[in-house]
Amino acid sequence: MRLHRLDITAFGPFGSTQSVDFGELSAAGLFLLHGPTGAGKTSVLDAVCYALYGSVPGARQSGQGMALRSDHAAPGTRTEVTLELTVAGRRLEISRQPPWERPKKRGTGTTLDKAQTWLRERDAASGTWKDLSRSHQEIGEEITQLLGMSREQFCQVVLLPQGDFARFLRADAEARGKLLGRLFDTRRFADVEKRLAERRRTAESRVRDGDAELLADAHRMQQAAGGTMELPGLTPGEPGLAEAVLGAAAVARSTAREQLTAARCRLAAAESAQTAADGALDGIRERNRLQRRFAEARERAARLEERSGAHREAEARMERARKAETVAPALELRDAAETEHRRAAAAETHARAALPASLADAGAAGLAAAARRAAEELGGLESARRAERRLTELRDERAGLERQERADEEVLQEAETWLAGWEQTRAVLQTGIASAQQAATRAGELAARRDPALRRLDAARTRDRLAGETDAAAEQVRTAREEALTARQLWLDLKEQRLNGIAAELAAGLVDGEPCAVCGATEHPVPARKVDGHVDRETEERALAESRRADERHADAERRLGTVREALAAASAEAGDTPTAELAHAVEDLERQYARERDAAAQLHSAQERLRSAEHEHGLRITAQREAAVRAGSRVGHRERMDRERAALESELTQARGEATSVAARAAQLEQGAERLTAAADAARAAEETAQRLKKADARLADAAFRAGFDTPGAAADALLDDAEHRELQRLLDAWQHEEAAVRAVLAEPETAAAAQQPPADLATAQRAADDAGRRVREAASARDAAARRCAELDRLSARATASVRRLGPLREEYDRVARMAGLAAGTSADNERRMRLESYVLAARLEQVAAAATVRLHRMSSGRYTLVHSDDRTGRGRSGLGLHVVDAWTGRERDTATLSGGETFFASLALALGLADVVTDEAGGVRLDTLFIDEGFGSLDDQTLDEVLDVLDSLRERDRSVGIVSHVADLRRRIHAQLEVVKGRSGSRLRQHGNG
Template sequence: MYLHRLELRAIGPYPDLVSIDFAALAASGVFLLEGPTGSGKSTIIDAVVFALYGGLAGADASNDRLHSQHADPAVEPYVELVFETGAGVYRVRRTPQYDRPKQRGTGTVKQQASAQLFRLAGPADVAGEPMSSRIPEVGVEIARIVGLDKAQFLQTVVLPQGEFARFLRSPGEERRKLLQSLFGTQVYDRTADELAARRRAVQAEVDGADARVRDALNRFAQAAGVDEPDESGVQGTVAELRATADAAESARATAARAAAAAAEHEQSVTARAAALDRRAALLVRRALLDEGAPAVDAARTRLALGERAARVAAVADGLDAARARSDAATAAADALRSGHGVTVHGEALERQRATVAECRAAVRHLIAVEDGIPGRRRAIKDAAVRGEQLTARLAELDAALESRPAERARIVEDARAAAELAAGAEAARLEVDRVHRVRTDLVARAERERRVRGAEQAVTSARSAAHELVRAEQQLRERRIAGLAGELGSALAPGDPCPVCGAMEHPVVATPQDDHPTTESIDAAASLARRAEQDLGDAATVLAVERAELERLVQVLGDTDAATVDALAAAADARVAAVHDASVRVRRLEQQRAAHDEQTRTLERQRNEVDAERAVLAGSAAADTERLEQDVTAVRGAVERFAGHLDEAQGTLRAGVEQLDVLIARLDAVAQADDRAAVAAAAVRDRADEVERALAEQEFDDVSAARAGILDRADAERLRDDVARADRERAVVDAGLAEPAVIAAAEDDPAALDLAAARAARDETAAAADAATRVATSAGDRAAASEQCAADLALAISARDDTSARSRAVVRLADIAAGAPSVNPSGITLGTYVLMRRFEDVVAAANDRLRAMLAGRFTLETSDERESGSRARRTGLALAVHDQSTDTVRDPRSLSGGETFTVSLCLALGLADVVQAEAGGVSLGTLFVDEGFGTLDPETLDDVIGQLSRLTAGGRQVGIVSHVEELKQRIPERIAVRRTAMGGSRVTTTV
């Protein structure tokens, strides 16, 4: 990742716009970010981290310090960063959460944080393509684009204070997570997981295959009736069962054929006997039918005559009914004509009706006009009254509007006076806050006084304890020196030279005293003394810190006491209450002014509406009067028009139209009665023709003769029943005698049919066949079941062998990838093994720079063992420092400050080298270092700067954050941060 441009405003100590062109600064590979301590150098790094991840570089830093206290509160704070990765060029803009002044009134409102991400065509693109404006989405997209989360970014790209040496000192598991993200080796862990999943799957398949074999063998034993089944004896058992089943099937077939022959013989005898009995009964029924045949023929002839007579009588009844209807219709038409006084017939009647209907149609529409005339007259009168009312209302509204401006001016003046008083709200709030801080400092001063007294007592106790322990150590050492002769004498042996004088003879050998101190006891006493001295130093440090804080509080508070603070608090509270009351009055007066203005607008709207209504009303009154006169004239003409069609004159148009409706209804009724009479006469003629045709077709001379041949319903039904019954009986008898079995029975001798013997033979052979069938079925089912189970067993055994063969390779690969001790003695997983090789490259690259920076004194070494003191699983990423000057291996945490800085820097640069060269890895084109150069001696500093300068060949950028004066002479490209007289800071860029 490369940084191109950074812009920020109202961030940290920078109240104004700051723009930094990293692309120009890093043209030589190394640039310096320098300035006094606390001037805001780290804020530049914080701005970069905040733009990308929405947080600050420090682990314990809070975003609250992002908004500059030196900037105008109304100015929006923001950070905008243009950067480039392998995925393209992007611009991200973020604003932190901050409090801004309200647009109306006093006080502040919290402005929420925001984020925007754009994809750019190039670093100079000022517009770009928007990608997202939602903070969670922007975070996800940047992590995807950069390839690092915030913690990884702080260990590989931006190395802030307190975070620089974390990768050097971190345990192997944390290194594994970081390296896995940087090198993209998650595929190997996923491969191991996939192999483990496949191992579980194939192991389950093997277990399932074994279970299926056992299940199939048990089912075969149950089917074959074997107590202890064996896979090798399955086929022999199946062959034995099949032979037994075949023999039983042969015996069953023989018994079945014998039973079938006996049953067939019994059925034949039974059928011949039944046919012989049936033939005899049918012959008796046929004789009885022959005796009753003449009576049936007579009934059939009488029925045919009655049916022909009934057809003629039905047509004659229709003729009588038509004549009756025709006479009734003619009489009704004559009576209706006489009652309505209508004398015309035919076309004259139709012409009279059309004339009356035309007159009614011409005047009917004027009925509604006639009905509305009284209402319209009342409306004209009401409109005149309404006009007078509107004129009076208009005068009232004009008078009310004239008094409105003066009343509004009074409300506005009162509101202005209240607003001037409420304008001191912020000052009152600040005064309350100040009094609260003073009260807090008073409480803190009392607490500090108590803690100082406690710290003084702790120092006194620690000093006394340290003095006693040091004196005890001194006494032990003096006693040991005093008894050193005895210690030397106890170590002498005959023939050994004296360690003091070298003599071989020892006439009087000194002996140690019983309480002579040992080296171990002296070392223990020294250790206790050193610990006591350290405790004394810690207690003295705490006392100094507490005294410094107490002195600061005393200087801040001066002579201020609780009574003074209470008086200040009461005054501040009273001021806040007054401002609050004024604010409430301002809001109330504003509401009154708004209500007054709304009421004024309502009065103006009402005045305009009343004036408009009065004008419209005056204009329409004359037109309504003129139209009314015209309508009255038209109604009178209509009444005169229809008077000629009525016998009596009508007073209103509605009554005349109603009389015309009555006249038309009478004419329609007479015409309809005439039509019904004509239709009835035509029907009589048609029915008479039908009677003549029916007499001819049914062969009767007249209607009387036909009516004489009609049968009543009871006689007809009785005759039909007799004929139908005889026909059915004759059909049944003829069909029965025509059956083949009945015809064949004519030749049988009843004495030759022995039915009892045939039934006995059938029963005996059927019982034998059933017994043979049961035996054959049982044997066949057992043989078939055992054959099926044997086939299933063979398939299960084959599947088990195939599964076992396939699983062996998968299980071994999975165990190797997972670091199983049985096949992988090192216990290192596949993903960790790949990372170890990458980590070895990182360490090798770091050692190349270490040799140049520290003259080959230190080299880094990797190990596949656990970290010292760690109980975690083996990661294979342990790290140690080999000190070539003493030929010892040291823990990285034992290095001094300057050594830690140099080794950590080489490790970070080596990590960047390998990741940059690794295909598919994260591009680490920019590196920021924010600590440690002040711990280096001039010679080492020169070597370090030389190594950083060589990064230009690889295209990387290194930004050094430091206030070391010597670096200004060595690095020409720099960003200088200086405090201003107003309390903020400014940035000057030198390229």
């Protein structure tokens, strides 16, 4: 990797754009970066790191709370870093802009712009740059892959921090392990240790879980065996647990099978006894049943004997009912004839009550003749009915003619009255239409004048309002300008006071025993102290922030003043010089005239509609007058014809009505009389016929009762039964016969009679004997089933335990193997004599390489006196592997690097840093690092040692490397001609580059 050019804008202490030509500086091989304390030497290195990785070195960023943006930068200048370099044969350019809170382009306040990154590559053939990516993530991955180093490795290998390596020389094994682990990325070996430890814990957990499951099965077998099984006194994970559990299970299974054989024998004996007891119980139950059956049959026979008299009476009653059933049809016929005759006689009495007295005693034939005569007279009135209806129609037509005549007379009179004023009405309506049309024309002319007048009035009012706002805005600009100047002067004064007392501020962070951030010394005999009125960084930043806010307020006030002035000019141009009151008065006159003419013009449509309506009404009146005259002429002849026809009809109807009020009334009288006579004749004939049928039915009934053996028809009627009585009587007779047959059958059974001769059965005693036998069988069966279940459960659990033991075998072997490997990797195994962890072992090999590479430079810097060697001896009770010693050739003794003096520590740590850079570069895949930076520490060397150190650094040019030394030591400016100077000023730092001459 070779750096070519670096451009810095608004970064750290650099307020403006600064450029570094590394190509010119690297030509000398060795160049110096120097400047006053706090000028920004380290910020140049921070810019390089930020361009590559998007962040500054972690120690400086977290230790001092570094802000990337320069406090000296103008508000509108954005922070940007651009680095041009060659890596892996590719010429690249990286530009980065951090997030920026800038002033808004419109209005007040600020807005946040996101961070931006560009990556470009130079095409050697065409000599042009082409864009590769604008993605932060893609660019970060690309740079890390090309360099082969993380940011931490880069900061240790390229930006060599001498303070860190001085601490590395004095650190213990744990601190060295952390640093080397970050540089060589040995996390994979630590991950291997963790993975092995996790596998060991997992395998151990699986073995313990398996043993716990096996022991749980053993407890279940103990419960299944009834507590007779003895468990081994071992815990999960202890050896021998599986064999002990399987042995105890075998003993429990053998005992359970012996118990099962004994239970089966007891069950067989109990079943035989139960069979005998059940047989005896069945015999006793059968004899008891037959004896009870015989006793019940005797009781039923006695009850039948008691009811024999009632049974004979029921049989006699049933016999009389059967005989009476032959007389029932004659009885029903006679009842029907009697009912019919009574209805006919009642109807005849009712019909004769409505007849005249002269016909009350007439027979059926006389009543029929009178009905025929009334019907003949009714038929002769049909012609008179038609004449009466026609006379009614003629009267209605005459009344209608009179109504039409009166209506036509009203129409004629109204039409004549309306038509008399038609000409005057039409003239008035036409005059109204003409007036409305003229008003509409005048309203249009006024509207054209109204809109410009309104716009001019609005502009005049705006002109008057903006005139006052302009004076107020100008006053605000003057006030804001004075405040901005006052705030900026205050900030500059405070900044100058702080710079004058910056030594006291730096001294506040000094700690005894720790190197100074400026000179690197670990002793601070007379640190500067703060004086009264000391200005700290926070006070200066507050003053700067207030100055910027005052500038923003001044800019906002000027923008507002310009806006108001532009608006005032526009309003004045449109309104002119006419006073606002005069314009308002003119607009009011126009508004009144326009409203008056607009209201008059609005009447045009209604006037036209009234004229059209009046003309239509005129036509309707003329038509109605003409039609009424025609109808009056046609009504005269029609009226005369109706009068002649009415006189003839009235003469005919006077003769036909007789004494009735009308022909219809006379016809109704005749029709009603004929109907009554006909109904009376029919009722008389029906009464005579029903009387004959009743007489015949009485004779037939008397004959049927005599043949059935009854003295009178009434006796036969009394002997009849209805359906419910007949069914009930038959049921009683059938039940008697069924009961009598059943009793005789039971008493005739030979086994029942034989059982009745034996002693009474003792059923309770037999039942108790059978229950006892059954209980003994159930107890024996339960014991047999329990023994069988015990055997089955022990067999199942034993098979499960055997399978668990087989499954645990490979797991236990795996656990033993993994546990040995994890112990070796963690350094806790007895086989690991030096108790070195795997990561420490790898780091020890890397440290041995670093010590060998560093010794080459250290031997030359110390004139052959010192040699760095790696030691893997254990320190106290800790682990070994990361020891570092120095061999002094003058004394021949080997001692710890913590015993080196200040100067010796510097060139030893420098040699270590250079050696580490070589090893890390090889570890990263052989990427060439053509540019290195060494930060501070040269002030502790004497002249001879300084020459030797510079010779070693100058020898790096043999590998085509350039080395930049960051230091404020004055003697180095004389020895190193290629220089990059950082110049500090009140407006920010700037860079000045000196050539090789």
